[in-house]
């Protein structure tokens with residue numbers, strides 16, 4: 001069984017360390033190793049702390065999202081070695097706390113494409129902290145913050161104790177607009193339900209799928225689609241590989257459930273050029289048995305994506321159908 005790796009990102013000062021130092025006290029996370037970019041001041045000493053300095057190795061293509069975090073590969077390799085030699089008795093999970101400006105894609109790429117590490121580790125969740133008081137402004141001004149939210153499975157709104165009236169709701173709408181399927185939880189000083197936080201439950205309901213959004217500065221588009229019947233999995237895989245090969249740096253996120261004719265769907269999960277190994281579920285998570293796939297892109301118009309999938313109709317065996325309502329940049333329906 002691959003050891004789950006949870007990546008915790010979040011803008012500078014958004015509360016990553018506070019959240020981690022709180023949740024790592026829970027018995028469920030007893031055998032968790034933590035990899036951090038620098039040593040924090042918090043008392044994480046009963047856990048295995050491995051500081052890494054940020055060193056990035058660009059792979060041949062020169063594309064940032066396909067760069068490998070050499071430092072991280074080394075740290076994970078050392079951890080694995082210690083575990084295999086019995087020097088760490090149990091290793092149930094690894095948590096990687098990134099620096100505030102880190103791009104999550106190279107971290108995922110490192111875990112999924114490394115010839116050795118990919119056999120032993122798998123990324124189960126990307127969690128992003130967003131500060132309730134500064135988050136809306138940071139998402140307007142920082143492409144890094146937007147990328148982190150787009151890449152996440154779960155967003156933790158921190159500092160809710162400091163938020164003024166309406167601030168949290170505005171931020172939540174903003175997060176929903178960038179990443180409709182992400183789970184959003186709230187935390188004041190890291191107080192969250194750890195089981196809920198770490199549950200890799202897949203939730204892609206139609207309610208969460210607005211069709212197209214554009215943001216003031218980040219110009220991200222969210223396109224949600226379904227198909228009018230089961231999709232040929234191999235053909236879809238080829239189409240997605242072609243898209244990511246050509247435009248991976250503009251595809252911030254792909255997430256969804258695909259009806260491939262089996263009893264349960266195939267779970268799709270990707271960040272930029274990196275696709276998590278697809279997971280075949282035995283059954284559907286809810287009543288809705290249609291495929292639903294969300295693409296969060298930068299600079300790829302909805303029409304192009306739909307036209308490209310439409311052109312593959314013969315091979316896919318089904319016609320693409322847009323899902324959901326058109327919504328405005330602030331997340332309300334129009």
Ligand SMILES: Nc1nc2c(ncn2[C@@H]2O[C@H](COP(=O)(O)OP(=O)(O)OP(=O)(O)O)[C@@H](O)[C@H]2O)c(=O)[nH]1
Nearest residue numbers: 012013014015016017018100158159160187188189
């Ligand atoms: N009031 C309040 N303060 C918080 C909360 N969470 C974090 N803080 C404070 O915010 C500051 C930054 O929190 P950190 O946990 O260090 O944030 P970080 O994301 O790890 O920071 P960097 O690693 O520097 O990017 C600290 O002073 C925390 O005490 C919260 O929920 N409420």
